Amino acid sequence: QVQLVESGGGLVQAGGSLRLACATSGISFGIYAMGWYRQAPGKQRELVARIDSGGSTYYADFVKGRFTISRDNAKNTVYLQMNSLKPEDTAVYYCNAYRYNRQYWGQGTQVTVSS
DSSP states (O other): OOEEEEEOOEEEETTOOEEEEEEEESSOGGGSEEEEEEEOTTSOOEEEEEEOTTSOEEEOGGGTTTEEEEEETTTTEEEEEEOSOOGGGOEEEEEEEEETTEEEEOOOEEEEEEO
16 A cells, blocks of 8 residues: 655754655656645645656745755655745644645654754
8 A cells, every 4th residue: 555654853942943755655756747735734734845756856835945856766755945044834744745736744753953
């Protein structure tokens, strides 16, 4: 079955960095667009960054210049490097795999940024 497993979350001080990873199995990883979303308490889930099968990337305005998404097709893994973290980045971060009318989600990893 399809599995997306996030790792790398944790507690960090403002200005610090974290690197999230999402290891996948059960899908042809290389042909899927991969995304990172986040959901803060009381808020809707929002797109943070996305990378398509060709490597083109998209970033939400609130992370441009601070976060970098990348993928390693040999390892079936997508990453999110997060620098200059702010308290408002605190949320559960979810990995998403999308292709046409199919999409899959990971279970999420908590990121907490203290001021």
